[in-house]
Amino acid sequence: MYKLHSFCQSGNCYKVAVMLDVLGQPWEPVFIDFFHGQTRSAEYRETVNEQGEAPVLDDGGLRLTQSGVILTHLARKHGRFGGDGEAQQREVLRWLLYDNHKFTSYFATYRFMYSLADAAPNPVVMDFLRARFEAAFGIVDKHLQQSAFMVGDAPTIADFSMCGYLFYPVEETGYDVRAKHPAIGKWLASIEQLPGWRGPYECLPGERMEPRRRG
Amino acid sequence: MYKLHSFCQSGNCYKVAVMLDVLGQPWEPVFIDFFHGQTRSAEYRETVNEQGEAPVLDDGGLRLTQSGVILTHLARKHGRFGGDGEAQQREVLRWLLYDNHKFTSYFATYRFMYSLADAAPNPVVMDFLRARFEAAFGIVDKHLQQSAFMVGDAPTIADFSMCGYLFYPVEETGYDVRAKHPAIGKWLASIEQLPGWRGPYECLPGERMEPRRRG
CATH class of the missing domain: 1.20.1050.10 (Glutathione S-transferase Yfyf (Class Pi); Chain A, domain 2)
Structure with a gap:
């Protein structure tokens, strides 16, 4: 089963989540603690993603980063949504x-x-x-x-x-x-309206925050 | 021959120019008058690139925009620089x-x-x-x-x-x-040091401007 390392405030993570949902592919969320600095830590950059970003998708032994790369990989693998x-x-x-x-x-x-x-x-x-x-x-x-x-x-x-x-x-x-x-x-x-669609706070892990409204 | 619609101040245009030069492919520059608003004009957006950007590459009857798309196209077509x-x-x-x-x-x-x-x-x-x-x-x-x-x-x-x-x-x-x-x-x-390499002001069209140094 796909493992999507992600957090609910990240629209970049949501890009992958929404595709997996619409593909009808089951996936397991793995929480990334962005707001306590996980993606900025030396460990994360050395062992997970040198670009210091989320999401990360584990597809069996393959670990992928950059939402656009992950989306392209899933489109090719499942033969859907890549364009004709x-x-x-x-x-x-x-x-x-x-x-x-x-x-x-x-x-x-x-x-x-x-x-x-x-x-x-x-x-x-x-x-x-x-x-x-x-x-x-x-x-x-x-x-x-x-x-x-x-x-x-x-x-x-x-x-x-x-x-x-x-x-x-x-x-x-x-x-x-x-x-x-x-x-x-x-x-x-x-x-x-696409079958399987869910919103970001319905599918991604982590706690929703109260918006601060300071713009 | 490739026609590269471009101007010398644009590094996005240069991305394509440097690849064509290193590929050893002859190309003809076509000047885009960015500083007089050509890419922002309704005509440009309706007939050339709705995204309002440079570069544009004409490859025979094919017209391509977005440097990353053009680079990917050239890599596939010439079988070089796309990664093994x-x-x-x-x-x-x-x-x-x-x-x-x-x-x-x-x-x-x-x-x-x-x-x-x-x-x-x-x-x-x-x-x-x-x-x-x-x-x-x-x-x-x-x-x-x-x-x-x-x-x-x-x-x-x-x-x-x-x-x-x-x-x-x-x-x-x-x-x-x-x-x-x-x-x-x-x-x-x-x-x-790659054979064919030239700098942006050596290969792209348009007049070089005096930098204003106001940062």
Whole structure:
């Protein structure tokens, strides 16, 4: 059985969890204690992931890191959600990269600073991040006005990657993605309807925190 | 012949240029006028790249965007630099994603704000970006203390991607990567010695700008 080393506040972990659930693959959560520094410890970096990140997937003897690598591995292994043919596979990779560069990255950092970090955020940094994730959200919303999913008419790992941080409650960011970007909202509703779908706090391990609302 | 739509200040364009040069593939540069808004124009986003980014590679009738997609395409097509076997290919993808998420992204933005943007940067944002790219540089430097290239003993597209912004002059960022991270410095020296290698201002189109040094 797959073991997903993860914690419930991590949308990067959720990207993998949601795929395993929609694949109908049973998986066992293994808690990573991010908020007490586990991913920043020398031991974690030396023995688990030198990049110091979650998630980590154990697939038998194979240990994988980076959500995009794990999603690609699962798509190939199970023959689902990788895109049909070379042209679609290139599109899937194109959006995976865009997600890591501009779509997830700025929004995830904004959320962390808004409601999860110990230190209060600097409003100048928050404005910087917000302008950037709003630009990315605008580009993706426009794309989804023409297309039911990110690549064609069926879900792929590009969708699982990009939705990772968008199912968390609005109060964790103060930013109502669905209200501001209706095509993204419609797309999230389609993902929620996939058989097996669960939200991040329904499937990932660890204790839910009270958002600090300081953005 | 390949046509690479690009401009000389873009390390993302350079990632592709350096690979084509080291492959020994002739290519024709097509200038993108980024600094006069070409990538932000409605026409560019509707007809060239909805993500509003450079580079764009024309390979016969195929038009590709996202440097990581282009590098992957070229590696498969020419049977070089993609990594040997599945395990190496996963490592290559892992570092391509890390590059987009944390290694190139923060440093490229820092450089843009430091010496290329019209508006003077806010020092709080610069400190935020610097802390993040320094953390990523530390992780990569540690990795390169154990390994001649990012994946194994020979160059791959992970190297071409990650070196993209590191061959620009120090005065464009005020940050001497080679001095601060000696293993990265040694690795860059190895890349410079690959047959066909040229620097970004030697191969990409457009006019070089005087850095503004405002970080």
